[in-house]
Amino acid sequence: MTSSRRRFLQILGSSAVILAAAGTGFVLTREPVGARAPWRNAGSYPDPMRRALSWAVLAPNPHNRQPWIVDLISETEAVLYCDMDRRLPETDPFDRQITIGLGCFLEIFRQAAAEDGFAAEVEVFPEGEPQPRLDQRPVARMSLTPGGEADPLFAFIPDRRTNRNPYDTERDVPETALAAMQTAAGDRLSTGFVASGARRDALRSLCQEASRVEQITPATWQESLDVMRIGRRQIEAHPDGIAITGAMMEALQIAGIMTTETMADPDHRAFGESLSMQAGWSQTAMAFFWMRTSSNTRAEQIDAGAAYLRAALSATRDGLAMQPMSQSLQEYPEMAELYREVHQRLAPEGGTLQMLARLGYARPVSEAPRWPLETRLRESA
Ligand SMILES: Cc1cc2nc3c(=O)[nH]c(=O)nc-3n(C[C@H](O)[C@H](O)[C@H](O)COP(=O)(O)O)c2cc1C
Numbered sequence: 001m002t003s004s005r006r007r008f009l010q011i012l013g014s015s016a017v018i019l020a021a022a023g024t025g026f027v028l029t030r031e032p033v034g035a036r037a038p039w040r041n042a043g044s045y046p047d048p049m050r051r052a053l054s055w056a057v058l059a060p061n062p063h064n065r066q067p068w069i070v071d072l073i074s075e076t077e078a079v080l081y082c083d084m085d086r087r088l089p090e091t092d093p094f095d096r097q098i099t100i101g102l103g104c105f106l107e108i109f110r111q112a113a114a115e116d117g118f119a120a121e122v123e124v125f126p127e128g129e130p131q132p133r134l135d136q137r138p139v140a141r142m143s144l145t146p147g148g149e150a151d152p153l154f155a156f157i158p159d160r161r162t163n164r165n166p167y168d169t170e171r172d173v174p175e176t177a178l179a180a181m182q183t184a185a186g187d188r189l190s191t192g193f194v195a196s197g198a199r200r201d202a203l204r205s206l207c208q209e210a211s212r213v214e215q216i217t218p219a220t221w222q223e224s225l226d227v228m229r230i231g232r233r234q235i236e237a238h239p240d241g242i243a244i245t246g247a248m249m250e251a252l253q254i255a256g257i258m259t260t261e262t263m264a265d266p267d268h269r270a271f272g273e274s275l276s277m278q279a280g281w282s283q284t285a286m287a288f289f290w291m292r293t294s295s296n297t298r299a300e301q302i303d304a305g306a307a308y309l310r311a312a313l314s315a316t317r318d319g320l321a322m323q324p325m326s327q328s329l330q331e332y333p334e335m336a337e338l339y340r341e342v343h344q345r346l347a348p349e350g351g352t353l354q355m356l357a358r359l360g361y362a363r364p365v366s367e368a369p370r371w372p373l374e375t376r377l378r379e380s381a
Contacts, residue, residue, distance in 0.1 A: 103305015
């Protein structure tokens with residue numbers, strides 16, 4: 001063990017941390033219960049539009065920015081917009097990933113409506129596809145009419161999580177579960193997976209290097225740090241972004257050891273700890289799953305979101321942990337070489353890789369925070 005690591009561990013165990021924590025009224029139960037309320041409240045609204053939307057806000061989305069704003073027109077009609085301030089211009093310069101998140105939102109909306117006895121009609125980009133970035137034009141017009149066909153995947157929405165724990169390296173992912181994810185994703189795009197061997201190892205290394213590039217590039221790393229919420233108080237105040245819970249991390253934050261400032265400083269131990277944590281994500285990937293579209297239109301990005309959500313629900317049903325590993329798919333200059341490499345490996349026939357995720361078995365994680373539905377609505381009705 002290096003002396004700096006020993007020192008770091010000493011600090012962890014030191015009374016200074018405990019005292020710093022005690023001085024702020026720190027208690028061992030530090031769960032952000034209020035920030036998770038939307039998971040408990042989903043479906044409990046009086047009208048069908050709000051009922052379906054209250055499920056849709058549970059959609060996976062980049063950095064949990066929750067970029068959705070909904071104009072309520074009536075109890076059965078609404079218009080979805082992207083909240084321009086919730087985009088991630090450094091890591092997602094063309095709003096491709098934000099659009100995928102909006103696609104996840106629309107797919108849950110559709111499933112929730114069907115569960116409730118309504119067919120959802122969704123017209124995407126009714127005023128045209130904004131390029132090269134999203135703009136103020138609507139992302140989708142949505143309406144509900146009685147009907148719809150219940151989807152068996154809907155039952156797994158409350159249990160779906162992005163799991164950032166290390167995955168069990170003793171336990172392989174069965175190919176049947178990966179094939180089921182492909183079936184769930186549907187045939188509007190192509191999907192692939194690998195669960196063993198040299199090809200998986202090469203992807204582990206590629207993802208690890210891509211996370212390193214993101215972290216050593218100040219602008220892209222700062223973008224993640226800016227939305228990091230450490231501990232209950234920060235998460236309850238801003239129920240979005242990358243939420244880090246747990247008594248240990250909160251104590252380190254209070255003691256000034258693990259803060260967004262120390263994590264930004266390449267000379268600080270916290271920077272290195274963060275690199276190792278991310279390396280652990282790549283190195284314990286027991287399988288990878290990816291999605292490719294033949295072009296890269298906004299409609300295809302929305303389709304990719306729906307397909308990702310469906311694949312993730314299938315993985316949830318089969319007890320698998322899943323985490324997107326998006327770094328190498330991102331379109332900024334420092335990532336260009338790895339972007340080319342991942343496309344050569346996984347999309348040699350051309351097209352755009354829209355999602356790449358790792359899978360395995362892991363300790364479960366809690367629900368990620370969400371803003372209450374009411375804060376995402378504009379009512380013109
Ligand atoms: C397009 C897209 C890209 C994402 N990329 C990553 C990623 O690179 N790393 C990661 O840990 N999570 C990634 N996520 C997952 C989100 O961070 C996650 O959905 C969000 O924090 C909400 O958490 P939940 O999925 O547990 O509800 C991505 C999600 C989407 C839709």
